[in-house]
Amino acid sequence: MELRSQEQDILKNLKRDKGEDAVKGQAVKNQKALWDKTLEFRFLLQKAFDRSNRLPQEPVKSYFCSEDEDVSTAYTDLVTSSKKTLDSLLELQEALFEKNPSVDQQVNGTASAESNKSDAEDSDEWQRIYDLQKRMSVFRNKAVDKWQRRTQVTTGAAAIKGKLHAFNQNVSEQVASYMRDPSRMIKQMQQSRSTVAVFGIVPREAIEPIPEV
Known part of the structure; x- marks a missing residue:
């Protein structure tokens, strides 16, 4: 009787371990899928990052906007869409935090309180990014x-x-x-x-005269 009871306990433990392994396996699979999609999204954003480095800088940017209403409207739309994209990324990060209670459980008063006296205090977007990074x-x-x-x-x-x-x-x-x-x-x-062709800025090579040989 005792032997049968031990066998039943062993069988229950094996079933429980098998169920736990299945849950862990599914969690790893979900993490990998999320990672792959995140990496793919980062690659897609690279072109936007490259193009943004070429946007006109002040005072050229203000001059372009004042001279052409279409340019001014395009800039406004660009800023709006960029903020929406950033909001979506931050909302995704917050949703992932909610799925993992361990993130907030490990936040305590000993977390590094690094100085953040830069432009982040003047920008809601940067402050939100800073808060999320500090949270995790x-x-x-x-x-x-x-x-x-x-x-x-x-x-x-x-x-x-x-x-x-x-x-x-x-x-x-x-x-x-x-x-x-x-x-x-x-x-x-x-x-x-010198490697980034910014609109409105003439490369130094085009300004300086070519020395005679």
């Missing part, structure tokens, strides 16, 4: 650090050593250290102005 920072750092530790266990120190600057330091701390002075990284990522 604790959860993000803990998740990244957890997977870093798992990677270290499975691959060993030799496979990771040298990728950043400290094997025994959490990757989130290393990134935070780099971002304390982001000017160098920003400079490396930014395109040179």
